[in-house]
Amino acid sequence: MALEFDRSMLGKVFDETPFPPVTKEEILEFAAALGETNPLYTNEAAAIKGPYGGLIAPPTFVTKLRAQKFTPEHLPRFGKVGFDGGRDLEIYAPVRPGDELTMLSTIHDIYEKTGRTGSMYFIVIRNEVKNQKGEKVAVIDHRIMQR
Amino acid sequence: MSIVYFEDIEEGDEIPFIDLFLSKDQVRQYARTAHMYVPRFTDDEGARAEGLPGMIAPGVMSMGLLARMISDWNQAAMIKRIGTTFRSPVLPDRNLHLRGAVTQKNEDDHTVECDIWMENDEGERWVIGTTTVAVPTKS
Amino acid sequence: MAHILDLHLHSEASDDSRAPVEAYLKWLARKRDERPLEGLVLTEHRQFNQAGDYRELEDKYGILILKASEVETDYGHMLVYGVNDDILKRFDFKNVRLPAQEVITEVTRLGGVAMPCHPGRPTIGLIEHYQKKPPLEGVVGVEALNGGSKKGENERVAGLVQAYGYHAFGGSDSHLVSFVGLCATEFDRDIQNIEELVEALRAGGYRPLDFRLQRPQTPIISEVSNNGSGI
Numbered sequence: 245m246a247l248e249f250d251r252s253m254l255g256k257v258f259d260e261t262p263f264p265p266v267t268k269e270e271i272l273e274f275a276a277a278l279g280e281t282n283p284l285y286t287n288e289a290a291a292i293k294g295p296y297g298g299l300i301a302p303p304t305f306v307t308k309l310r311a312q313k314f315t316p317e318h319l320p321r322f323g324k325v326g327f328d329g330g331r332d333l334e335i336y337a338p339v340r341p342g343d344e345l346t347m348l349s350t351i352h353d354i355y356e357k358t359g360r361t362g363s364m365y366f367i368v369i370r371n372e373v374k375n376q377k378g379e380k381v382a383v384i385d386h387r388i389m390q391r
Numbered sequence: 392m393s394i395v396y397f398e399d400i401e402e403g404d405e406i407p408f409i410d411l412f413l414s415k416d417q418v419r420q421y422a423r424t425a426h427m428y429v430p431r432f433t434d435d436e437g438a439r440a441e442g443l444p445g446m447i448a449p450g451v452m453s454m455g456l457l458a459r460m461i462s463d464w465n466q467a468a469m470i471k472r473i474g475t476t477f478r479s480p481v482l483p484d485r486n487l488h489l490r491g492a493v494t495q496k497n498e499d500d501h502t503v504e505c506d507i508w509m510e511n512d513e514g515e516r517w518v519i520g521t522t523t524v525a526v527p528t529k530s
Numbered sequence: 531m532a533h534i535l536d537l538h539l540h541s542e543a544s545d546d547s548r549a550p551v552e553a554y555l556k557w558l559a560r561k562r563d564e565r566p567l568e569g570l571v572l573t574e575h576r577q578f579n580q581a582g583d584y585r586e587l588e589d590k591y592g593i594l595i596l597k598a599s600e601v602e603t604d605y606g607h608m609l610v611y612g613v614n615d616d617i618l619k620r621f622d623f624k625n626v627r628l629p630a631q632e633v634i635t636e637v638t639r640l641g642g643v644a645m646p647c648h649p650g651r652p653t654i655g656l657i658e659h660y661q662k663k664p665p666l667e668g669v670v671g672v673e674a675l676n677g678g679s680k681k682g683e684n685e686r687v688a689g690l691v692q693a694y695g696y697h698a699f700g701g702s703d704s705h706l707v708s709f710v711g712l713c714a715t716e717f718d719r720d721i722q723n724i725e726e727l728v729e730a731l732r733a734g735g736y737r738p739l740d741f742r743l744q745r746p747q748t749p750i751i752s753e754v755s756n757n758g759s760g761i
Contacts, residue, residue, distance in 0.1 A: 270424075277421040278455040279411075281392065282462045295467075303458050303470040307451040308425040325441055328450035330520075330546075332474035355545070357576065358602045358626045360652045387476075403560045476546055476705070479680075494553050494707040504553075506706040513681045514742075519706055521548040 247356045247365065249320055258316035259349040263309060268341040271301045278302060300338035306373050306382040307331060311349045315367060315388070319351070322365030323390030329366055332385040337375065344376040352385060365390045395465040397501045397528040406464050406491030406505060409456070413448060413483045421452045443480060450477035453518040457507045460489045467527045471502060475520030486512050494521075501528045532569035532594040532721045534739065536714045538609060538647060538673060538701025540600075543582060544575040547705040551584055554710045555591040565711035565741045569594035569721060571611070573647075573701075576601060576624050578613040596724050599623055600647065605630035605659040605666060609673070609701075612642030612728040630659075634668045643731050647673040648703065650686035657690055671697030671731060675738035677713040678703035699731070700738025714739045 268288065275285040280302050283290035291299045339345070352370040356363065367388045373381040422432040427449050430437020435445040454475045461468050481487070488510050495504035502525050509518040539554065540547035551572065558567050570593060572579065577599060584595040598611045601623050608630070610617065617640045621628055637644040649656035649672045656672060674687040675698070691698050700713040718735035721727050730736060 273424045277417075277424045278452070278459050280459050280462060282466055283392075284466075285462075302455065302462070303473065304451060304455040307454065308427075310426055327480075328477055330474070330476040331451060331454060332472070333454075334472045335470060356626055357545075358607070358654050360654060362653050363626065385474075402556065474548060492708045494557065504707075506708045508706065515680045516678070521706065 247322070247354065249354055253316060253319070254351055254353065257348050257350050259311045259313040259347075261309075261311045261347045261349075263345045263347070266301065266339055266341055266343045266345065268299060271299055271305065271339075271341060274305055274308065275302050278304075296338055296340075298340060300340055303335055304333065305339050306335075306345075306384060307333065309345065309347050309371070309373065311347055311371065313349070315369065316351065319367070321390065322356075322367075323363075325391060327389045327391075329364070329387035329389035331387070334383045336380045336382060339375075339381060343381075345381060346374050348372045348374075362391055392463070392466040394467045394527060397496070397503070397526045398530075400493055400496060400503055400526065402493055402496055404493040406460060406493070406507070408491075409460050409463065409489040411456075411487055411489070413481070413485065413487050415446060415483045418446065418448045418452065418483045421455075422449065425449065425451065445482060447480040448483055450475070450481075450518070453477065453481050453509050454520070457489055457491070457509060457518070457520065458522070460491055460507065461505070461522060461524055464491075465524075465526060469525040471523045471525055473507075473520065473522040475507070475518055477518055479515065479517040481509070481517050488512075501526060533718075534567050534714050534716050535569035535571060535594070535721060535727075536567055536702050536704070536711045537571045537699055538573050538600070538676065538703045539570055539710060540574060540703075540705050541572050541579075541582075543572070543577070543579045544705070546575070549705065549707045549710070551582075551595065552587055553707045554704075555587055555593055557707050557710055558593060559591060561711070564743070565714070567593065567711045567714055569596065570710070571596045571598050571701075571727070573598045573600045573609050575599075576626070578618060578623060594721065596727060598724075601628055601633065601644075602626040602654070603628040603630035603633055605646070605663070606649065606651070606654045606656050607647050608633060608644045609647045610637055610642055610644045611731060612637075612724055614641055616640040617642055631666055634666055638668060641728070643670065643728050645669075645671050645673065645699070645731065647701070648676040648679060648683065649673065649690055650683035651676075651679065655683070657686055660690070665694065669694070669696060671699055671734075673701055674698035675700035675713045675740055676703050677701065677709060677742070678705075697731070697734050697736065698738055699736055700740065712742045714741065
């Protein structure tokens with residue numbers, strides 16, 4: 245199937261999702277699920293004495309934030325199934341308990357290539373995460389592969 | 392856990408590797424905490440219905456494990472950027488090997504660039520990527 | 531002067547690679563004993579990197595750097611060496627369904643050479659296509675050793691090489707700095723520029739080299755984690 249879509253949708257925000265405040269338990273659970281042992285992520289008492297003055301989330305914590313809309317409604321489906329092709333994450337500020345995060349989603353790019361499993365279409369969603377102070381927390385480029 | 396200073400890192404250094412056995416329960420535990428508790432990450436039958444060989448670990452779980460490898464190496468390391476490509480689905484119930492190497496030191500901002508990857512017992516690289524890590528300096 | 535070259539590499543110009551060219555060179559300088567490479571060929575995905583100028587880096591590191599492309603066809607992926615304006619006018623490298631026979635024939639006619647890469651790989655390798663379609667005319671060589679291959683993919687190519695009398699070469703298919711030069715090609719003749727590389731690839735007198743370290747036997751690790759924390 246040829247790659248055809250409305251190019252004017254590139255760069256436009258298609259979703260803005262606010263999240264409930266991050267809890268200490270969420271951070272500890274996430275750290276445990278990855279086997280993290282760094283006290284910054286696992287031990288509040290020790291983390292308070294550390295460079296951040298408190299518990300912070302492991303760096304990939306923001307990848308668990310799920311937008312209300314995965315892709316814009318009017319985006320054509322290029323394949324039957326979608327897979328995560330990869331993520332690029334830039335981190336600007338740590339995530340702390342109590343943070344109220346908001347995520348803005350745009351379509352950054354759409355392209356096609358062939359691989360072991362055949363033709364693959366990549367939709368790159370750019371998610372920008374801010375906290376309640378308006379600080380940029382992270383930017384995540386999510387390459388969704390459809391085939 | 393130890394602190395590794397910029398001055399003590401050399402280009403070409405290998406990041407201390409992690410060999411682990413990834414069980415299905417561990418994948419389910421991650422899926423639960425990441426609000427990804429869907430068939431492809433939790434149930435073999437459900438995953439096969441989507442054309443997969445069986446349940447798989449989420450790509451971001453692999454990414455998180457590679458980030459943990461950096462944290463295990465250097466308690467004071469702060470990841471500024473991490474990018475990974477998920478080349479093949481990561482199937483649980485097997486050995487996985489997390490590897491990394493320092494490819495560049497940046498004197499101006501005391502960061503290091505590292506290659507990071509996850510491979511299976513046969514040396515097939517299922518996840519590859521790079522990370523820019525800020526590390527403490529003695530001066 | 532170069533006899534040993536990595537013929538298949540992706541720099542940060544390729545969408546899925548994160549390797550600056552200079553970082554590749556620094557890594558090779560450090561790993562000289564294990565991987566004695568004298569040249570690199572940057573084979574960027576679906577493009578020819580016209581703007582890339584590596585002459586200063588060549589001088590600084592004493593390694594030959596040549597530019598080529600990896601394109602996608604209806605018989606799998608191919609590496610195109612000797613890309614020139616005529617070839618770029620003839621084929622849109624962004625097209626992921628280029629007609630393979632035309633690519634082989636026309637690239638040769640226009641002064642280059644197109645060589646199927648990772649022929650043992652599912653879907654994008656030549657072997658699977660030869661199972662259902664007539665073989666291509668004019669193929670002179672294939673990448674028998676690819677550093678990014680899965681178990682069995684390189685091994686499968688021996689049969690193809692024997693059946694069709696293709697020359698065999700090697701390349702790392704590196705997308706990360708530290709994978710440069712893990713697989714390479716040794717030429718009998720000295721290669722000094724892209725024209726000589728094209729001539730040599732057409733003529734023969736080369737073979738793949740494997741610089742990957744032998745993997746130690748990995749014990750099965752028990753389910754109880756190695757750090758006691760769950761994983």
